[in-house]
Amino acid sequence: MSQETVYAIASGKGGVGKTTTTVNLGTALAQAGKRVAIVDVDLGMANMAGFVSLDPSSTTLHDVLSGTATLEEASYKLAENIVAVPSGIELEEYAKTSPEGIRDVVETLRENFEYVLLDVGAGVSHETVLPLGLADSVLLVSTPEPASVHDSKKTLELTDRAGGRVGGLVITRTLPSGDVSYEKIASGLDIPLLGTIPEDPTVRESVYAGTPLVVHKPQSPAAVAYRKLAAKLAGITPPSTPSPGSDEEDTASDGDSETDAESRAASHDEVSSAITEAETDP
Numbered sequence: 001m002s003q004e005t006v007y008a009i010a011s012g013k014g015g016v017g018k019t020t021t022t023v024n025l026g027t028a029l030a031q032a033g034k035r036v037a038i039v040d041v042d043l044g045m046a047n048m049a050g051f052v053s054l055d056p057s058s059t060t061l062h063d064v065l066s067g068t069a070t071l072e073e074a075s076y077k078l079a080e081n082i083v084a085v086p087s088g089i090e091l092e093e094y095a096k097t098s099p100e101g102i103r104d105v106v107e108t109l110r111e112n113f114e115y116v117l118l119d120v121g122a123g124v125s126h127e128t129v130l131p132l133g134l135a136d137s138v139l140l141v142s143t144p145e146p147a148s149v150h151d152s153k154k155t156l157e158l159t160d161r162a163g164g165r166v167g168g169l170v171i172t173r174t175l176p177s178g179d180v181s182y183e184k185i186a187s188g189l190d191i192p193l194l195g196t197i198p199e200d201p202t203v204r205e206s207v208y209a210g211t212p213l214v215v216h217k218p219q220s221p222a223a224v225a226y227r228k229l230a231a232k233l234a235g236i237t238p239p240s241t242p243s244p245g246s247d248e249e250d251t252a253s254d255g256d257s258e259t260d261a262e263s264r265a266a267s268h269d270e271v272s273s274a275i276t277e278a279e280t281d282p
């Protein structure tokens with residue numbers, strides 16, 4: 001899997017945990033020292049910005065796709081090793097976008113990051129199908145619910161039509177008392193089971209906090225599961241759970257918003273120059 005760079009995080013049904021997975025898998029990869037970009041290509045129902053305390057009314061992927069901003073202007077450094085490209089939430093802005101531009105965005109990011117995670121919209125529209133073909137590997141996200149599993153089949157089919165490849169299944173919101181075999185769900189879809197993420201109330205808490213769960217509550221069961229998934233993708237041994245109050249965790253979860261905004265603004269420039277250098281480099 002190490003040759004794969006661009007992952008599409010996709011599902012048939014909405015609300016199954018794609019954005020949660022994109023944000024936490026991306027952050028866990030960054031914590032493991034990989035350079036990561038996470039991109040909200042769910043253009044119509046964008047919500048990544050809120051998950052990571054970015055302002056969706058600032059410059060976003062919508063502006064890039066409507067030709068009024070550059071990719072570097074819509075790229076925000078979240079923490080060491082990780083950049084987010086959010087989408088806006090205004091329907092009017094969405095109407096001006098052309099999804100075809102996603103191709104160039106993905107290619108530019110591919111050249112600059114070790115992992116590019118695309119948070120793909122649910123459903124069957126063009127902007128959903130396009131990223132499935134651009135990614136090296138599609139990670140299907142589903143809950144154990146039959147309706148969600150059933151809709152995953154459609155995404156499998158769409159990936160095929162788009163010329164993409166499904167790398168495996170991530171089952172979210174699993175319950176300890178679950179009487180279904182997760183391996184069976186994956187084999188029923190004829191794809192490998194890459195990981196399971198337990199139902200965990202701290203996921204919602206982290207969304208309200210606007211901080212990835214693996215930073216907000218690194219000890220929580222879902223955070224542990226996301227680190228395990230990241231380690232599997234990166235082909236590394238899962239890191240042990242950081243101990244509470246360790247230095248790393250303290251700085252990561254310190255929520256002083258002014259300082260955060262300042263460091264984000266400063267780091268935005270660093271990212272811009274990294275991308276600009278790469279773009280102008282022959």
Ligand code: ADP
Binds near residue numbers: 197200204222
């Ligand atoms: P999607 O991007 O597929 O629409 P989200 O990542 O936005 O899905 O998640 C949908 C809802 O499910 C959110 O309210 C989120 O907090 C919740 N959720 C996702 N994963 C879990 C989990 N493992 N445990 C509990 N709640 C979860």
Ligand code: MG
Binds near residue numbers: 020
């Ligand atoms: Mg989402």
